[in-house]
Amino acid sequence: MSGDENVLVCDNVVRRFGGVVALKGVSVAVKRGEIFGLVGPNGSGKTTLVNSVTGFYPPQEGRITLNGTQINGLKPYKIAGMGVARTFQNVALFHGMSVLDNILMGRHIYMKPNPLASFFYPWWARKEEIAHREKVEEVIDLLQLAPARDEHVDVIPLGLQKRVELARALCAEPSLLVLDEPMAGMNQEEKEYMVRFILDAQEALGLTVLIIEHHMDVVTALCDRVLVLNNGQEIAQGPARETIANPQVVEAYIGKPRNAA
């Protein structure tokens, strides 16, 4: 790991939707190789921050850099090409494709889609397809998806779908992996599996991860550092366990005791 080098830096990011200011000047730096948690109550701006990073809602003010290059203002597909991969809160797989093809889509930024190459498949596209297939199979092995490889994605259970989405993101070999609530709607066992897979992947591939999560047990188990947002503002930042225990954070989540003795 190359020291304290920052992968993602958000500097004073502001995003407004009409009169609503969803992000009121958020600054954060994610270091290479760490798992960084983004927590906060509903509507606090976590997903908006992530969408600013991935280019869906470019910030009106502030600066976002990835590995030192400014990325705010770029189109989402350009940002993806620069090494940001993400998963979605509501699974966003392609329903017309098999698990394998969905994961192959993760390799898209390295492939050169071209109708002529398709036409001359045996002489042109086949080599590329097979080379990327080998890469994809490594990730399938890592996330233990082999039994589901040929299934259609809409017939497999949600826990598996989320894992396929993670696999698709991993195949892009991202320098920053953004996970938007990877445990939403899962039971305890599936959650534990998912945590294990994220840790395995991070160890195997040396990932930098930005993760939004509501389950505090997961956050403390996974994250090196966290940023707590409330109403679009930072209320705390630091090592996971201490920050979660911060009275202000507790207050933001469950309110202040009425007569604090």
Add this chain to the structure above:
Amino acid sequence: MFYRLSGVYQTNYAADRKLWKIPADRWQVIAVLVLALMAPLYVSPLYLGSYVLPWVIWSAAALSLTLLMGMAGQLHFGFAAVMAIGAYSSIHLVRAGIPFEIALILSGVVSAVIGTLFGGAALRVKGLYLVMATLAMQYLVDWVVVNVPWISGGAHATLRTPAVNFLVMPIDSLAARYWLALGWAVLITLFFLNVKRTSFGRALVAIRDKDFAAAVIGVDPFRTKLAAFFTSSFLGGVTGAILAFCYYRAVTPEQFGFNVSIQLVAMVLVGGLGSVIGSYLGAGFVLLAPIFLTNAISSLAAAGWVPVSQNFLSHLPLIIYGAMIIGFLLFEPLGLAKIYDNIRKYFLVWPFRHAKS
């Protein structure tokens, strides 16, 4: 049992991406291909020229359209206009002395460029609005073809296709025209199957299914949609040229009117969006069902089995045809291709019940 899956293993990735992995499927394809090639030998010229030949050509047209509508999910209600551009440009190019083979490709390019121009403008909108924008293309192209004598020779003019050779084969006899059309259909089919197993096809499907997720993976939505319009219009243009040279042999503007576009959309929908076999089945159904229904009902009427007025009798086949389309789509919204697939899967595991995709 009918398909004999035992002993069929793929041991490397290249084999796993073969088009027909099961030997029985391979034999089926070969058998159909041989039957199709020998059709001029055993099908009477009347049936070959008026049923089989148009079926093959319209299947190629449906395949071209379903690349755009089925795979990329971009509705196009002006595809007959694309084919018209191909037909007219091929005739004018051949008349200008360009060899037929090159004229075919160039007419595809002309269609692709014009189709992409309209597509690019239309792609600022989605869904029903895209339908309206492509309808505008249909009417604009219709108007230009009719009103520019340099293209059509005038509103009521008929443009005869010149006599040509394809490579060494003179395209004069019915069999030669049929073989050329069949060759083109086979070529499009192979292309389509290859698109489905490569990154280009996956990008198209990704754009159709979830365009925001496609963008976040690095697919440029606009460029991919344009590529879909370009490829589909190119294939449509060449198919239009083939239609002109192999089937119509004399081209008039109303052969590529709005109703033809709707018929093409019907072929794609009834056959099953984005399916190869569906395009053949859909084109066959839309072309041949009305003919067979008319024949069946008139022979029933001649035998005195349909005691209705002569006036009603002429509409009866159309009523049944419409009811059949609705019936098929209610029974299986994914089209004839899905019905075929269900039957195939049933025999794939027979006598057991559950098939893995």
